[in-house]
Amino acid sequence: MTTALRGLALALVAVSLGLAATGCAGPTAAERFKGNPLFDPDFVPIAVGGQNLTNARIYHDAGINLYVSIDDIAEKPANDKERPPTAETLKILSDLGMYAVADQKVWGKLRDNRTIVAWICPVDEPDNRQDETGQAMPLEKFLAESRRLKAADPTRPYIVCFGQGVINDGFGGRAIDRSEYPRYMEPVDFIHYDFYPIANFKWGKNLPRPTDGTAEIWRSDGEWHLDMVGQGVDRIRRWTGGTKPVMCWIETSHNHNPNRISAPAQTNCEVWDSMVHGARGVAYFSHDFTLPREAGQAAALSRNTEKLAQLKITNGKLQKLARVISAPLASEPAEATSNGVGKVIFSTKKVDGDTVVLSVNVFGIPTTANLYVVGLKKGAQVEVLEENRTLQAAGDGFFTDAFGPYQEHIYQIRN
Secondary structure (H helix, E strand, C coil): CCHHHHHHHHHHHHHHHHHHHHCCCCCCHHHHCCCCHHHCCCCCCEEEECCCHHHHHHHHHCCCCEEECCCCECCCCCCCCCECCCHHHHHHHHCCCCEEEECHHHHHHHCCCCCEEEEECCCCCCCECCCCCCCCCCHHHHHHHHHHHHHHCCCCCEEEEECHHHCCCCCCCECCCHHHHHHHHCCCCEEEEECCCCCCCECCCCCCCCCCCCCCCECCCHHHCCCHHHHHHHHHHHHCCCCCCEEEEEECCCECCCCCCCCHHHHHHHHHHHHHCCCCEEEEECCECCCCHHHCHHHHHHHCHHHHHHHHHHHHHHHHCHHHHCCCEEEEEEECEECCCCCEEEEEEEECCEEEEEEEECCCCCEEEEEECCCCCCCCEEEECCCCEEEECCECCEEEEEECCCCEEEEEECC
């Protein structure tokens, strides 16, 4: 091969690798699954996971529209608390305008039922230790299983949920090298990930779960690290070239930690922090493992009326702003200049030609902040969406606003 041909061949290889890395080698998931509600720009997926259908109305009334892995399902129900995987069972959700993400092994025979909008990997958090060996789900096994599930029904997106090792570098339960995440995420159409900074912020390496209640394996400063929820979205976007939608799991319960639970305002803050960083939807982790199973540990959220009241407000605002949430980021998340001790994170999007600024104070301390927007002129009108008020830009390129503890603001600057 001549030097010129060798150079051309190397250049073509580099281009093809670059296309693969950035997701430009083929259509995006949104293009492949056009018509699927999860990719509808007027719809924000808002989920609960592992819940029984008895509480569907409660969750619906809180603005939740999606069940991930229905809990009370049995092929041969043994009692009146279990339901078979049938169309009649799914009708409980469809009658409420809700959808399901399901396990293909259980629900595959109902693939013609459009209430099921996606299939989920049956192995939760494959990046974490899976058994006593301390190993993750092996990459080649994971890829083979993913190919099998996707081939069985290529008309629906394939979802995998990754663990807190995505962002928590001190998490001892992560069993893959961080460099391996892009490979694990390659076959996934809609990426889920979970990190619960208040109740389940693990620290250290190889720490056993305490059995006597005296050992502490959780960090107790999570309220100062709520922005890590969104920073995990940033990492996933970088690993996937920004071509795959991300759904953040948000804490609502004690999880395994009897001493820590997020306040409603903190849960709301985590939701909006994920949106500032470009998440496409949220799911609420509802289990409280400090309770015995017979006390309803799985459905703790369904009984938390204070948290549900906040979620109804949060979720209602998300749906009203669906066109904003579904739009790509126009600028990367950045920290605003704060005049106090709060910490305001913001980003921008372009929606129908207008600039929309998403922002949230990730500290529980009030503050005033300057938010910078390229091209903004002094005196320009800045509408605060869903708050019935308008600001004026205090100077060229920025405007100023006050933030309460954990408070979000969404702004629109019309062209």
